[in-house]
Amino acid sequence: MRPPRHPWLLTLLAGVTTAVFLLPVYWMAKTGLTEPDRILTPSPQWVPTPLTGENFDTALGYEGLTRALLNSLVIAGGVVALTLLLGLPLGYALARVRMRGSGTMVFALLVAQLPPAIVLAAPLFILERRAGLDDTYLGLIAADTTLTLPFTVIVLRPVLRAFPPELEEAALVDGCGLPGVLLRVVLPLTVPGVVAAAGLSFLLAWGEFLFGLTLAGDSDVQPVTVLLNAFIGQHGTAWGALMATATLISLPVVCVFALFQRFIVGGLTAGGVRG
Amino acid sequence: MTPDHRSPANGHRSPAARRRRQGYLFCLPGLVLLALFLAYPLFYNLWTSVHEVQLSTLLGGPQRFNGLANYRAVVSDPGFWHSVRLSVVFTLGSLLFQFTLGFALALLFARPFPLNGLLRSLLLIAWLLPPVVSGTLFRWLLDAESGAYNALLRAVGLDTLTHDWLTDPGTALAGVMFANIWVGVPFNMLLLLVGLHTIDPELYEAAAIDGAGAWQRFRRITLPLMRPVSVTVLLLGLIYTFKVFDTIFVMTGGGPVDATRVLSLYVYEVFFAFFRFGRGSAAGVLLLVVPLLAGALYVHRLRKETVEGGPA
Numbered sequence: 001m002r003p004p005r006h007p008w009l010l011t012l013l014a015g016v017t018t019a020v021f022l023l024p025v026y027w028m029a030k031t032g033l034t035e036p037d038r039i040l041t042p043s044p045q046w047v048p049t050p051l052t053g054e055n056f057d058t059a060l061g062y063e064g065l066t067r068a069l070l071n072s073l074v075i076a077g078g079v080v081a082l083t084l085l086l087g088l089p090l091g092y093a094l095a096r097v098r099m100r101g102s103g104t105m106v107f108a109l110l111v112a113q114l115p116p117a118i119v120l121a122a123p124l125f126i127l128e129r130r131a132g133l134d135d136t137y138l139g140l141i142a143a144d145t146t147l148t149l150p151f152t153v154i155v156l157r158p159v160l161r162a163f164p165p166e167l168e169e170a171a172l173v174d175g176c177g178l179p180g181v182l183l184r185v186v187l188p189l190t191v192p193g194v195v196a197a198a199g200l201s202f203l204l205a206w207g208e209f210l211f212g213l214t215l216a217g218d219s220d221v222q223p224v225t226v227l228l229n230a231f232i233g234q235h236g237t238a239w240g241a242l243m244a245t246a247t248l249i250s251l252p253v254v255c256v257f258a259l260f261q262r263f264i265v266g267g268l269t270a271g272g273v274r275g
Numbered sequence: 276m277t278p279d280h281r282s283p284a285n286g287h288r289s290p291a292a293r294r295r296r297q298g299y300l301f302c303l304p305g306l307v308l309l310a311l312f313l314a315y316p317l318f319y320n321l322w323t324s325v326h327e328v329q330l331s332t333l334l335g336g337p338q339r340f341n342g343l344a345n346y347r348a349v350v351s352d353p354g355f356w357h358s359v360r361l362s363v364v365f366t367l368g369s370l371l372f373q374f375t376l377g378f379a380l381a382l383l384f385a386r387p388f389p390l391n392g393l394l395r396s397l398l399l400i401a402w403l404l405p406p407v408v409s410g411t412l413f414r415w416l417l418d419a420e421s422g423a424y425n426a427l428l429r430a431v432g433l434d435t436l437t438h439d440w441l442t443d444p445g446t447a448l449a450g451v452m453f454a455n456i457w458v459g460v461p462f463n464m465l466l467l468l469v470g471l472h473t474i475d476p477e478l479y480e481a482a483a484i485d486g487a488g489a490w491q492r493f494r495r496i497t498l499p500l501m502r503p504v505s506v507t508v509l510l511l512g513l514i515y516t517f518k519v520f521d522t523i524f525v526m527t528g529g530g531p532v533d534a535t536r537v538l539s540l541y542v543y544e545v546f547f548a549f550f551r552f553g554r555g556s557a558a559g560v561l562l563l564v565v566p567l568l569a570g571a572l573y574v575h576r577l578r579k580e581t582v583e584g585g586p587a
Contacts, residue, residue: 010388017380018394024457025400027423028412040421043429086308089301097298105302107574112313114570116518118539119559122546123316123323130334146313149305172290178297207405209521214547225407229525232411239415246408253403261396268465 025250032056032244039240055240056248062231065245068224071137072206072249075223078141079205080198083148087197090149091156092182096165106157112150120146121214128215135219143211148201155200155267159193160186196267199260203253224249324556333552345557349545355558357533358541365452365523365537366516370509372456377463377508382497384464385471395468402461410525413454417441441527444534451523451535458522463508470504471497503576510573514566538562 031039032055034048059065094102124143125134133139163186171181187194212223228245235241257264324346327339349355384395401409416423419439428437440450474497482492520539523529529536529544536544542562546555 007388010383010386011390011394014383014388014391014394017383018397021398021457021460022400023423024409024412024416025404027416028408031415042420042426044421044423044426082308086305090305093298093301097294097301099295099298099302105306108309110574110577111567111570112309114514114563114566115313115317116520116539116559116562116566118518118520118542119320119563120313120316122542122552122555122559123320124312125547126323126328126333126552127316127319142308142312146309149309153305172294178294178301182301203403207407209405209407209525225405225521228407228411232414232525239418239421242411243415246411249408250404253405254400257396257400257403265396265399265465268462 028243028250029247031239032247034240036238036240040237055244058238058241059244059248062235062241062245064222064227065224065248067220068222068227069248071221072223072225073252074137075140075144075208075212075221076202076205078137079144079148080201082141082145083152083201084194084198086145087149087152087156088187088194089179089182091153092160092186093178094153095157095160096168097178106154109150109153112146113154117147117210121210124211125214133215135216135221137221139215140211140221140223143215144205144208147208148204151204152197152201156190156193156197159190163190192263193267195260196263199256199264200267202256203264206249206252320556320559323553324560326553328552328556330550330552341553345553346561348554349558349561354533354536355541358536358538361448361534361536362517362538365448365455365519365535366513368449368452369455369459369516369519370512372452373459373463374505374509374512376456376460378467378505380460380464381467381471382493384468395464398461398464400461401457402459404458406458406519406521407525409454409458410522413450413457413522414441414526417450417453442531444531447527447531447534451526454522454526455516455519459512459516463512466508466511467501467504470501470508473504474500507573507576510569510576513569514573517565517569518562 030046030048033051033053034045034055035050035052036054036058038045038048093099094106120143128134128139128143133142167185167189168181171185172178176184207225208223209225209229212226213229216222217226224245228242228249231238231242231245325340325342327341327344332338380398384391404412417425417440419425419442422440424440425437428434438446440446478496478500479492482496487495518539519537520543523535523537523540524543527535529540538558539562542555542558545551545558549555
């Protein structure tokens with residue numbers, strides 16, 4: 001497109017639009033930083049004065065919040081590890097190795113993203129109970145990985161395919177097996193794609209709710225998303241503490257996104273249906 | 276899709292075979308996990324849907340085959356059809372707004388200007404927030420007394436429009452749709468932006484030289500060339516708007532009364548609140564119909580694109 005005549009006017013327009021659009025996020029952080037008795041007023045303050053950490057103190061004083069935050073970290077970390085461990089070789093083989101049935105496998109991975117989580121949560125509830133996997137990290141990590149793995153492979157496959165095959169061929173001729181090629185040649189050169197996949201898996205797993213609710217609802221491994229929802233019922237009008245908790249849950253998301261922003265946007269647009 | 280023909284074996288037959296064998300081994304662990312935690316549960320769900328499963332027989336014990344009784348029970352439940360209607364309204368309403376708003380934003384961000392990338396990334400935050408967080412947030416924003424939107428209305432003198440959005444059955448669905456649209460706009464924008472960037476800028480220049488105004492260029496060039504991308508974006512949107520659960524569950528829990536009990540929440544309630552496992556499974560199978568149909572269309576289009584447009 002032609003360069004616009006007044007580029008800063010467009011910046012202004014886009015800036016105002018973005019600000020209006022992100023008002024809810026501001027409101028969340030703002031409420032968390034407002035003195036509790038100034039939150040529930042018919043005409044709320046737009047800029048809280050004085051700023052206070054009181055709501056954060058209250059939130060962190062709730063029994064189980066730190067534990068739930070740690071649980072979410074363990075679960076999301078486990079999901080990222082498992083997704084990369086299984087997804088990298090799978091994506092690589094589907095991108096590079098001529099195999100009978102690889103078309104079918106790619107098709108299956110696309111289809112795997114279609115079922116609504118609730119349709120999966122119901123039978124998993126029964127099956128994990130029978131296998132003793134309910135209320136365990138492993139049970140949650142495995143369930144969450146069914147969401148991240150198909151997505152990751154579909155994002156990674158084009159990345160791995162765009163990689164020039166000559167280097168791999170050379171390594172293969174030198175007697176390097178497929179695992180060696182993947183680890184020593186391909187992986188170091190496809191770091192951005194892998195980072196995007198890891199970041200997206202983390203975001204999905206960190207925000208996951210339904211499996212947490214149904215497979216670990218009120219146990220010691222309950223993720224923080226489930227706890228937040230429980231808070232709404234129990235502390236229904238304690239909006240300050242609720243918004244402080246919501247802000248705490250959002251911080252890792254914003255950090256991961258800020259760190260790997262370029263990679264993640266690239267990974268997203270590379271395609272795939274999100275669970 | 277990968278064409279499935281054998282590699283040319285000119286003299287390297289055994290390395291190629293070894294490579295293929297290793298390739299299968301590479302696929303195995305991932306596929307095993309998906310088989311155990313995705314495929315098997317889905318088949319098991321199908322099995323449960325034609326059996327009588329109760330809380331007492333959940334972990335073993337006699338589970339009687341009862342044919343289509345669970346399905347009959349679901350489709351003769353007025354609550355089910357109410358959920359279907361809500362799902363249709365919720366999905367179509369969300370799609371309409373998140374697509375048009377996303378398109379408008381994509382048109383804006385397709386133009387080069389300072390800070391374009393930064394602002395675009397900031398917008399994505401709405402989509403990246405965990406649904407439980409955005410649900411809680413909008414519950415607060417739409418709160419009757421001190422919610423920001425009512426405060427905003429009062430601030431501009433529109434006191435008569437203030438409303439208890441989420442506890443009035445008449446507006447609760449609009450309320451959860453509002454939140455869902457907010458979440459969906461950035462993703463629509465992002466995908467449509469990619470589409471806009473693939474349009475050859477020379478087309479616009481040629482049209483401008485021929486004297487076409489901005490509106491004409493939009494109607495005659497942008498719209499027709501964006502049609503394939505738009506259909507894809509709408510299909511993807513349909514697939515995951517139809518199965519939205521978290522946002523609604525957190526905002527209203529399906530209420531007030533049953534004003535926001537879309538299909539996914541209906542399945543949840545039958546299964547996890549009333550413990551009617553067979554019936555819940557049957558409802559789950561019915562819930563699969565729409566995403567699978569939309570998915571079939573999507574894969575069909577993907578295949579056509581890769582065949583016509585070269586390798587993906």
